[in-house]
Amino acid sequence: MSNNDKIRLDKWLWAARFYKTRSIAKEAIDGGKVHLNGQRCKPGKEPKVGDVVKLRTGWDERIVLVAALSDKRQKAELAQQLYAETEESIKAREKAAENRKALRGATPRPDHRPDKKQRREIMKHKADY
Secondary structure, three states: OOOOOOOOHHHHHHHOOOOOOHHHHHHHHHOOOEEEOOEEOOOOOOOOOOOEEEEEEOOEEEEEEEOOOOOOOOOHHHHHHHEEEOHHHHHHHHHHHHHHHHHHOOOOOOOOOOOHHHHHHHHHHHHHO
């Protein structure tokens, strides 16, 4: 598809492999998780080459520049050519991932699951409060 063809934003996000289906991409746009050029938009909005798209996928927030337009979902290598992620976005995602990894070890976990007798004792103590 050439750069001056028109395409819907939800279809572009699906083709660029940010979301598994178009309906999930549409829900993300409707839910305010996707901003085009700093503003909330509708799924039918038409992105252009050079536009800035800010989107959330799971825990990560990405800021990408639209490099090309396509309405076909292709291999991941080809999909990555549709956008260019900003350096700030990459650094912020890496930092957030490190923070999540650091927190993962900080939560106290028991050595084993309580057995039936121990669960009854726990429930008895909870009922007292």
